[in-house]
Amino acid sequence: MNAPRNPYQQLVAEAEGRPFAAIVGWPVEHSRSPALHGYWLKQHHIDGHYGRLPVEPKRAALEELVAFLKRTPNARGCNLTLPHKIEIMPLLDRIDPGAQRIGAVNTVVKQADGALEGRNTDGFGFLEALRYNAPHWRAEAGPVVVLGAGGAARAVVASLVDAGVPELRLVNRTRETAVDLGVALAPRDGRRIVIGSWDERAGLLDGATLLVNATSLGMKGQPPLDIDLAGLPRSAIVYDIVYVPLETALLAEARGRGNRCVDGLGMLLHQGRPGFEAWFGVKVEVSAEQRHVAAADLGA
Template sequence: MSQSEQNKKRPFACVVGDPIAHSLSPLLHQTWLRALGIDAEYRRLHVSSADFEKEILAFFENKNFVGMNVTLPHKKAALEVADMVSEEAKSAGAANSLVQKGDQIYAHNTDIEGFIAPLLAQRPEGFWRGKQIVIIGGGGAAQAAIIGALKLNPQQIVLSNRTNEKAAKLEKRYENKVQALLWQERHDALPHADLIINASAGGMTGKSPLSLSLEGLNKGALVYDLIYTPLQTPLLAEAKVRGHDGLNGLDMLIAQARPSFEAFFGHKAPTGIGIKRVLEQALEKRP
């Protein structure tokens, strides 16, 4: 059998988005596949919003297709093509994973699990109970952060966004579980905060830095920036200077990929192979 014929019979998964060239998911999953000796493939595919439903349904007609990850701008559209939706995807109003269960398409959201895992690795289980969490942002990432943060049983979640109306809308959606703080008052929450989460695009490569000073932040607070380009955002750089522990978005990326990998390929993703350093090196090579 020729190599091309073998490739046609290989199980494969993919990530779809628009744009998609920047995605680290293929490197991440292919590294895990090689480490486990699994003869399968994980691809990166550009799919426009106009073609999303048609393209996705076509994939599920392929008997070698095992599932897909979905990134921006398709996470809400992924719910609409699904026959079954997990509770996590329902609560987030978005899905980042599609697999086939029987003759039905099942949508799930692993972003919430991915968000929580790095926090539990940093602090003992139960540490966040009764603590105060501050989230900056108002989009899909902020929503996943809210859902994840609620699972940690904090005393309070404070949300602030440059567009006050977005924060107010999320406060209403989550009733009394989230307190919206006017953007001009965002620094008032820092002295009592145990965890600061940047779920906005502020500080991302090509974007303006997040307009948030950590002066006055609670001494033992952890700073969690969901961005990973760059690896050290201005926010994390300031946190380091001020003596705070920090996490970047690479930890979340890896953690949210683990349940998808198992769902696609039937094996748990390996540990202890230095996957974070592999991704860091790939990012360092980018212009």
């Protein structure tokens, strides 16, 4: 009886010599990135592969990932999800300036010289999905509340600051992490990043035009997000970057009180575009059909 392949052997076998990329995380089984990129590969008749690669949250495991990408000729790079977006950075050859500013990487692209470059497309995906699903929203209209200060939250905050939000209220369960993020990304033109404590999160919703859950709370297998929406204007948009489940308890409550809602699937779809284009050399767009396919893959 043959011994089971390790995840790297499995991925190479699935690729069958074709150019490939993969989603890397721990755990990674929940990711729908393979369905997303598989759709584009099929749509554009590209002979390539996109798979899953579970990698433990240990430096030695990340070093093994980097070595694998470098030594495997048909490896084009990878996406990174929890918990690797920050820890991978010191191991890469180059970091794109945008990702350096955010302090997190979600996309690794193997260059022609074999070097690995870290990029961040989460902010791009976040704003593209927001503009698509809530085209009336204007950054300058008023305060925005962001829950979370991890890798994805860093990209969200950077994109909102760059979009021109006049006041960003940042709340995290660990206040010190939020303070560090606020200092790192604070605008230099008089606009503010206000750091709130987790206990006062509901009070910070007053007057907000947008509430973003950029934590893992509410995700399948994680604790629920507990927040009282009573103080949130009904005109505000509620955006949950969680996409498993697609309709989180936060979105269900917000929708029930009349708020416009944006789920995490749109961000997932749009953030995938720049990486796919870098790996496989074809420009792609997000379509309603693709969203339908991805939602069906989620069982939604």
